[in-house]
Amino acid sequence: MSLNSICLVLGGARRGEFETLSEMGVKLGLILDSNSPGGTPVDHQFALIEKFDFQQAAADLLALIDKISENWHVEAVLNTREAYVSHHSAATRHLGLPSISESALRCVTNKTAMHNAFVEHIGKHSTALFSRAKSIEELPEIVAEIGFPLILKPTNLAASLFVQKCDTFDDLLTGFSSMQDSLRAHYKNWASLSVLRPRYR
Numbered sequence: 001m002s003l004n005s006i007c008l009v010l011g012g013a014r015r016g017e018f019e020t021l022s023e024m025g026v027k028l029g030l031i032l033d034s035n036s037p038g039g040t041p042v043d044h045q046f047a048l049i050e051k052f053d054f055q056q057a058a059a060d061l062l063a064l065i066d067k068i069s070e071n072w073h074v075e076a077v078l079n080t081r082e083a084y085v086s087h088h089s090a091a092t093r094h095l096g097l098p099s100i101s102e103s104a105l106r107c108v109t110n111k112t113a114m115h116n117a118f119v120e121h122i123g124k125h126s127t128a129l130f131s132r133a134k135s136i137e138e139l140p141e142i143v144a145e146i147g148f149p150l151i152l153k154p155t156n157l158a159a160s161l162f163v164q165k166c167d168t169f170d171d172l173l174t175g176f177s178s179m180q181d182s183l184r185a186h187y188k189n190w191a192s193l194s195v196l197r198p199r200y201r
Contacts, residue, residue, distance in 0.1 A: 003073040006047060008065070010079045010088055011054065012036050013044055017080050029068065031061070033084075048072070054083065058090035065091055085109055112155050136176055143169060152176060154183060 006027045009018055013030055022028055022045040029048040035055060052064055065074060074095055079088035085100075085108045092099035100108070107114040118127040129146040132155065133139055143150070152175045153163040162182050166172040 003069075003071065004047075005075040006068075006072040007076040007078055008068070008074055008091070009046075010077065010084045010091070011081050013046070014080075018078070019045070021078075027072075029072065031064065054087060058087050061087050061091060062094045065094065069095075082108070110155065111153070133176070136173065139169075139172055139176065143172065152179060154179065 004027060006029045007021060008029045008031055010031050011033045013032070018028055027047045028045060030044070030046045030050070032049055032051050034051045034053045048068070050064060050068065052061060054061075068074065077088060077091045077095065077097060079085065085105065089099050089105050091097075107117050112130075112132060115127050115130055128151075131142045131146065133142055148167055148169075150166045150172060151163060152166055152172065154161065162179050164171075164175040164179065166175050
């Protein structure tokens with residue numbers, strides 16, 4: 001039996017991201033993030049909609065895709081959000097579709113690796129000055145090196161979660177401590193932090 005082809009859209013369905021494909025006759029399926037506050041448009045054009053918790057492991061997504069593949073030939077997987085890059089990479093590799101390299105995946109999902117890649121391939125002026133800090137004791141040396149203002153952010157979160165601007169050392173100390181507490185609550189694990197100075201003021 002020949003299966004109908006479908007393009008799976010990961011995460012959500014924002015207007016402007018899928019309509020052109022539908023107009024071209026591409027059948028679309030949506031794997032909707034169950035944690036996302038936004039739903040699907042009332043007049044959506046999806047042939048199927050499945051909910052998935054993207055906080056689960058990629059292996060769980062692959063099991064869902066295998067279930068979908070019993071009734072559909074998955075021809076493509078579309079992702080337009082940073083938060084789902086790892087799941088998208090796993091899905092495309094699982095299906096034998098074109099996918100980003102492991103090194104590119106690491107750069108997309110790890111801001112420190114991304115900064116290092118820019119510096120290595122383009123030069124040190126291609127990105128903001130930055131440094132990693134795992135403790136408050138490291139902050140004075142970092143401030144002496146790159147100055148203020150600083151942008152304090154976790155290394156591996158999307159959507160600017162917990163990002164703070166610090167204009168003074170007091171701001172930095174307060175922000176660093178509060179961010180550690182927030183990350184512990186968010187991950188239940190300790191995460192390292194990045195301190196960056198914007199290239200342009």
